[in-house]
Amino acid sequence: MTLDVLAQTRLRIQDLPTVADLTQHGDGTAVTFALPHRNVVSASAYVPGAGGSSWSATGATFDPTGFVSFSGVISANSAYRVRYVHSTFSDGEIGQFTAVGSGVPGAALEACRVLMFDSLKRASWAAPDGVTYDDTKAQAQLLALHDQLVHEIAANDLMDGGFVSWVED
Numbered sequence: 001m002t003l004d005v006l007a008q009t010r011l012r013i014q015d016l017p018t019v020a021d022l023t024q025h026g027d028g029t030a031v032t033f034a035l036p037h038r039n040v041v042s043a044s045a046y047v048p049g050a051g052g053s054s055w056s057a058t059g060a061t062f063d064p065t066g067f068v069s070f071s072g073v074i075s076a077n078s079a080y081r082v083r084y085v086h087s088t089f090s091d092g093e094i095g096q097f098t099a100v101g102s103g104v105p106g107a108a109l110e111a112c113r114v115l116m117f118d119s120l121k122r123a124s125w126a127a128p129d130g131v132t133y134d135d136t137k138a139q140a141q142l143l144a145l146h147d148q149l150v151h152e153i154a155a156n157d158l159m160d161g162g163f164v165s166w167v168e169d
Contacts, residue, residue, distance in 0.1 A: 037086040058070060113146065
């Protein structure tokens with residue numbers, strides 16, 4: 001079976017749907033809770049069943065932007081469980097990358113550029129006890145990937161008779 005352009009792009013950028021299974025706790029006042037992911041595709045919510053030995057499905061609603069809403073308030077410190085499928089980019093975003101990038105390599109380049117812009121949120125720190133955290137190295141990897149994709153697209157244009165191939169030495 002041949003993959004469509006959307007699926008090819010998701011495969012190329014490794015944005016495959018991922019399952020999340022989380023247990024959270026209510027605060028006694030809210031009916032809507034934020035999830036740690038966005039682009040929620042399919043989801044189910046559960047609350048403890050009778051006796052607390054099993055989970056019972058609820059009629060909770062999920063917003064694709066990453067929120068779950070229950071029909072009533074979840075009591076303080078009462079658990080609820082959510083299982084859902086999510087991805088980094090929505091189908092609309094992938095479609096936009098494909099349109100702007102004119103194909104799968106160009107879409108991968110557009111996705112890389114979006115992730116590079118996210119570098120503004122990256123950080124590094126060190127705690128007094130010696131624990132360190134450095135998330136800035138991802139930017140160097142994205143820059144290398146960006147350069148590789150630009151080179152690949154230029155080489156494909158040359159092979160396909162693109163504008164670059166018309167230039168005379």
